[in-house]
Amino acid sequence: MVIMIKTLNFLLADLVFDMEKKVPYASALAMETEGEKVTVETHEQKAEPLPPQRGVVFTVFTGRHFMEAATNDLRPEMLKKTAQDLVKKAEDLIRYDGPVIDPGEMTDQEFYVQRQIKNEDIPLARKIDLCQSCKDRVERADKRITSALCQYLFVRTRELFVSRHKKLYQDLKRTQAVAFVVMCNSERAAQLHTGHAYQGGYEHAALPEEKLDKLITDCASILYAERLNPGYYDCIFSPAFAGMFAHEAFGHGMETDMFLKHRAKGAEYINKQVASPLVNMFDSPALPGQAASFFFDHEGQPASETQIIENGILKSGLTDLNSALRLNLRRTANGRRESFTHKVYARMTNTYFVPGKNSLEEMLKDISFGYLLEHPSNGMEDPKGWGIQLEGYYAEEIRDGQLTGKVYSPVIVTGYVPELLKSITMVGDKMEIGGLGMCGKGHKEWVKVTDGGPYLRLKARLG
Amino acid sequence: MLLSEIADYLSSVKELTAWEVTQLERRESQLYTVFQDVENIREVTTEEFQVRIYLTYERNARSFLGESSFVLTGDDLPRPKIKSALEMARLIANQPFSLPVPVSVYPAIQTFDAKVALDPAYYLEHIRKDLITFSSPGIRSSSSEIFIAEITYNLLNSNGLCASRKETETMVDFVFLAGNKDKEGEIEGLKRCRLYDDLNLAPTLNQYAAYARDMLTAEPPPTGLYDVIFAEEALDTFFNYFIAQAGGQAAYQGWSQFKENEPIMTNPKGERLTLISDPFLPGSMKSKSFDENGLAPEKVLVIENNIFRNRTANKRYADYLGIKPTGNFANVVVSPGDYSLKELMSPAPVLHLLKFSTFEPNPVTGAFSGEIRVGYLIDGDKRVPIKGGSISGTMSKAMQEIYFSQETTKRESYSGPLAIKVCNVNVAGR
Structure with a gap:
C-alpha cells in the first residue's frame, strides 16, 4: 500500500516529541513529488510520470550543530528506527549553552493551490495531442526548422512539516508548457525556447500563439546573427533579462548562509546605496500564482515577501534557520531544499524588480546606439566580488531611438553588480515574471525559482 | 519488494514486448562545515526500482x-502502476529499437573503493x-x-540480461x-573521485x-583579440x-x-584534434561497466586528426541510425600536441585561463x-592575475587555429593535454 505523506502527521508528531526528550530541538519534513511529463519532438515522443520522490528527513539541533537523517522507506517502524538512530548519534554531542531555536507560534494548518482544471481529469491522449499540434504548428512555420519540441509538465508537491509547535501541510501544483526549436542552414545552427510555468492546473497547458510566433521569428534572426563588437553600450533589458539580472545581482548575494560563511559582500552593505534610487527589488514566495510560490518553507516558516532593495538601498537578506540563528537576523521564508535527501540552504523564490514609470518607447527614444537584450539563457554571480555574468541569445540593435531589426547572438553581459544597478536610468511600467527557471547553489541543489521585472534601461559591458 | 519479484511480475504482463528494471541503492554520508565548526552531519539512505516498459504495435502498416x-519505492507494488504506464505507452509512437542482450562478462572497471x-x-x-x-x-x-556515497545498480531486462555494479563517490x-x-x-x-586515493x-x-x-590583485583584461x-x-x-x-x-x-569521414573543420591552421570516448579509465567519473540499458560500452575513436570517424550512441540511437551501439560518450581522452606549455605561452600576450564562472559551449x-x-x-616574463571580463566565440571558429600541449593531465573525466591554446578569441574586459 502506498503511504500518503499527509497520513504521517501523527506519527511524525510522536517521533518529534520523543526526539525532543533527548535533544534541544527536533523537526520532521515529509515530501512527496509526483507528476507527469509529455514531450513530443520531431522524431520522438515521451509520456511519463515524473520519478516520484517520497521521503522523510528528520532534523535535530544539538545546541552546536544540526544533524539529519533521511530515508525513503516510509514504513512506520523504519521511520521510528531512523529517528531513534539519529537521536542516538546526537546524544553525546548535546550542549545546552548554545543558541536556542524558537519553535514559533502554535500552528496547525493545511494549504492547497487551487486549479481551474484538474490535470488528472484530462485524458492523456488529449495532452499528447496538445503537444503534437503545438510541435506541428511550430515545425510547419519555417522550412529551416530541423527539430522542434513541445512539452507539457505537471508537478504536484505535497509537504508536511512537523515540529513541537507546528503541523503544516501544503499541496502545491504547477503546470508548465515549453516549446523549443532548432533551425539549421548549410553553415550554422540556432536554437531557442519559450514557455511559461504557473501554479495551477491544466488551464496553463497551452502556449499562446504570439509566444510561438515570436519564438520562430527570433530563432530565424539568430540563425544569421553575427557577434557584436565587445564594449560598453546603452542597453535595454527585456523583462526576462531583467529577471535574470535580479536573480544574479542581489538574489544569491543576499542568501544569508553566504553571510555566515563571509562569502557575500552584501552583508557589509545593508542600509547602504547599491543601486539607482529607481530600483526596488523583492523576493516573495507569497506571490499569487507564481511557479516558485509556497505557503511555508522547508523549516516551517510562513511565506511572506522580503524587500531586498528599497529605492536603491540594500535592506534585507534571505534567511534560513541556521543563518538567522547564528547572525541574529529576522527569519524569512527562504529555507529550502532540493528534496528530502538534500540539506536546507537559504534560497530565492520569486525574485523581481518592481515596475517604475517608463514605457518602452520612452526608453528607446534618446538611445543613439545600443542594444535591446532578450531571451536570456543563463547567469552567474560572484557574491563576494560582485562580479556578474548574464548570457542571452538575442541582442537587437538600437539606432537613433529605433529598433533596427539587426540581431546579434549570443550576447554576454559582464560587470560589477553595483555599477550595473546604479547605471539604471529608466524602469518600465509593466512587470512580467518568467516561470521556467531552476536555480542551483554552486554546482548542485536545484530548486524551482522564478524571476522577472519590467524593461530596464542601463549601461552595460557586452561581449 | 525484491528485484526478482518485480521482474517476474513484468514477465507475466502479456502486452509488454520488452521491459527493464534497475534497482538503485544509495547510501550517502555528508558533512558540512563553516569555518572551523561543523554545521550539519547528514545520513541519507534511499532505494528505488526504476521500471521501463515497451510495447510494439502496428498502425497503417508501420x-x-x-x-x-x-518508479517503485518502499512498499509500492508494480501492479497499480503498470496500468497507467501501459495507458501512456499505448499512446506513444516511437521508432522501435531492441534492448541489449545478455553479456557473458562485463569489463571489470575500478569504480568502487571498499575501504x-x-x-x-x-x-x-x-x-x-x-x-x-x-x-x-x-x-x-x-x-x-x-560527501561520500556508495551506489549499487542491479539491472534486469526482458532479454535475460543481468548486470550489477557498485560505485563509490x-x-x-x-x-x-x-x-x-x-x-x-x-x-x-571542487574535487570528485571514485577512489579515495585519487x-x-x-x-x-x-x-x-x-x-x-x-x-x-586581479583585474579584468583589456578588451581585444587574444590567444x-x-x-x-x-x-x-x-569538448x-x-x-x-x-x-x-x-x-x-x-x-x-x-x-562520417569528413573534416570537422576545413583547412585548420593549427594542430588537428584527436578525440576518444573511453569508458574504461580507472577511477574516472564517467567510467562504467554498463550503461542505463545494460549495454557494455566501448572505447571509440570519435575524431582522428580533425576527421570525424565514429559516432557514440546508446542502443536506442544506434538502432535508429543503423550503427554499432557504443554507449554514450564516456570520459574525454584527447591526444597531446607537439608544443610544450612554455612554447604555447608565446607569442605574447597570451591569456592563461583556468576557471570560469561557467563555461558551457552550446551543444547545437x-x-x-x-x-x-x-x-x-x-606577457613574456610577466604573469599578471586577471579576473572578470569574458571570452566569447564559437567552437567552429575556435578550431580554426588550435594547439595542444605536450604535457598531459588527468581530471575527473578528462585525460589529455594540460593546456589547449585557441587563437584569436574575443575578450571583453577593461
Whole structure:
C-alpha cells in the first residue's frame, strides 16, 4: 500500500516529541513529488510520470550543530528506527549553552493551490495531442526548422512539516508548457525556447500563439546573427533579462548562509546605496500564482515577501534557520531544499524588480546606439566580488531611438553588480515574471525559482 | 519488494514486448562545515526500482514502439502502476529499437573503493581535518561540503540480461577566503573521485590558495583579440560541443553538423584534434561497466586528426541510425600536441585561463562564452592575475587555429593535454 505523506502527521508528531526528550530541538519534513511529463519532438515522443520522490528527513539541533537523517522507506517502524538512530548519534554531542531555536507560534494548518482544471481529469491522449499540434504548428512555420519540441509538465508537491509547535501541510501544483526549436542552414545552427510555468492546473497547458510566433521569428534572426563588437553600450533589458539580472545581482548575494560563511559582500552593505534610487527589488514566495510560490518553507516558516532593495538601498537578506540563528537576523521564508535527501540552504523564490514609470518607447527614444537584450539563457554571480555574468541569445540593435531589426547572438553581459544597478536610468511600467527557471547553489541543489521585472534601461559591458 | 519479484511480475504482463528494471541503492554520508565548526552531519539512505516498459504495435502498416516508465519505492507494488504506464505507452509512437542482450562478462572497471564504503564516517572526518588544518599564508577556510556515497545498480531486462555494479563517490567542495577586511576575495574548489586515493587533496588546496591570493590583485583584461590557453577547470567542459555533435541523438534529431569521414573543420591552421570516448579509465567519473540499458560500452575513436570517424550512441540511437551501439560518450581522452606549455605561452600576450564562472559551449550551435574567474595575462616574463571580463566565440571558429600541449593531465573525466591554446578569441574586459 502506498503511504500518503499527509497520513504521517501523527506519527511524525510522536517521533518529534520523543526526539525532543533527548535533544534541544527536533523537526520532521515529509515530501512527496509526483507528476507527469509529455514531450513530443520531431522524431520522438515521451509520456511519463515524473520519478516520484517520497521521503522523510528528520532534523535535530544539538545546541552546536544540526544533524539529519533521511530515508525513503516510509514504513512506520523504519521511520521510528531512523529517528531513534539519529537521536542516538546526537546524544553525546548535546550542549545546552548554545543558541536556542524558537519553535514559533502554535500552528496547525493545511494549504492547497487551487486549479481551474484538474490535470488528472484530462485524458492523456488529449495532452499528447496538445503537444503534437503545438510541435506541428511550430515545425510547419519555417522550412529551416530541423527539430522542434513541445512539452507539457505537471508537478504536484505535497509537504508536511512537523515540529513541537507546528503541523503544516501544503499541496502545491504547477503546470508548465515549453516549446523549443532548432533551425539549421548549410553553415550554422540556432536554437531557442519559450514557455511559461504557473501554479495551477491544466488551464496553463497551452502556449499562446504570439509566444510561438515570436519564438520562430527570433530563432530565424539568430540563425544569421553575427557577434557584436565587445564594449560598453546603452542597453535595454527585456523583462526576462531583467529577471535574470535580479536573480544574479542581489538574489544569491543576499542568501544569508553566504553571510555566515563571509562569502557575500552584501552583508557589509545593508542600509547602504547599491543601486539607482529607481530600483526596488523583492523576493516573495507569497506571490499569487507564481511557479516558485509556497505557503511555508522547508523549516516551517510562513511565506511572506522580503524587500531586498528599497529605492536603491540594500535592506534585507534571505534567511534560513541556521543563518538567522547564528547572525541574529529576522527569519524569512527562504529555507529550502532540493528534496528530502538534500540539506536546507537559504534560497530565492520569486525574485523581481518592481515596475517604475517608463514605457518602452520612452526608453528607446534618446538611445543613439545600443542594444535591446532578450531571451536570456543563463547567469552567474560572484557574491563576494560582485562580479556578474548574464548570457542571452538575442541582442537587437538600437539606432537613433529605433529598433533596427539587426540581431546579434549570443550576447554576454559582464560587470560589477553595483555599477550595473546604479547605471539604471529608466524602469518600465509593466512587470512580467518568467516561470521556467531552476536555480542551483554552486554546482548542485536545484530548486524551482522564478524571476522577472519590467524593461530596464542601463549601461552595460557586452561581449 | 525484491528485484526478482518485480521482474517476474513484468514477465507475466502479456502486452509488454520488452521491459527493464534497475534497482538503485544509495547510501550517502555528508558533512558540512563553516569555518572551523561543523554545521550539519547528514545520513541519507534511499532505494528505488526504476521500471521501463515497451510495447510494439502496428498502425497503417508501420511498426511503432510505445514506452513509459515508473518508479517503485518502499512498499509500492508494480501492479497499480503498470496500468497507467501501459495507458501512456499505448499512446506513444516511437521508432522501435531492441534492448541489449545478455553479456557473458562485463569489463571489470575500478569504480568502487571498499575501504571508503566500509567506514565513510572515518574518511569524512579525515578530510575535514585535512581542510581545517590546512595552512597557507593569508588564507582562511570559509566552508566545506564533504560527501561520500556508495551506489549499487542491479539491472534486469526482458532479454535475460543481468548486470550489477557498485560505485563509490567522494566529493569535496571547499571555499577559501584571502585578504583582509579592506580587500577580501574567495575561491571555490571542487574535487570528485571514485577512489579515495585519487583525491590527493593537498596539492589542490595549495593551488587554490595561491589563486585566492593572486585574485586579490586581479583585474579584468583589456578588451581585444587574444590567444587564449585553456587549462584546469576550463578543460572539463571544453569538448562538450564535440561530445554532443558526435552523439547518436544529434544525428537522429538532425542537428549534428558532423559527417562520417569528413573534416570537422576545413583547412585548420593549427594542430588537428584527436578525440576518444573511453569508458574504461580507472577511477574516472564517467567510467562504467554498463550503461542505463545494460549495454557494455566501448572505447571509440570519435575524431582522428580533425576527421570525424565514429559516432557514440546508446542502443536506442544506434538502432535508429543503423550503427554499432557504443554507449554514450564516456570520459574525454584527447591526444597531446607537439608544443610544450612554455612554447604555447608565446607569442605574447597570451591569456592563461583556468576557471570560469561557467563555461558551457552550446551543444547545437557551438557558441561559447564565459566570465573569467581565475586567469593570468602572460606577457613574456610577466604573469599578471586577471579576473572578470569574458571570452566569447564559437567552437567552429575556435578550431580554426588550435594547439595542444605536450604535457598531459588527468581530471575527473578528462585525460589529455594540460593546456589547449585557441587563437584569436574575443575578450571583453577593461
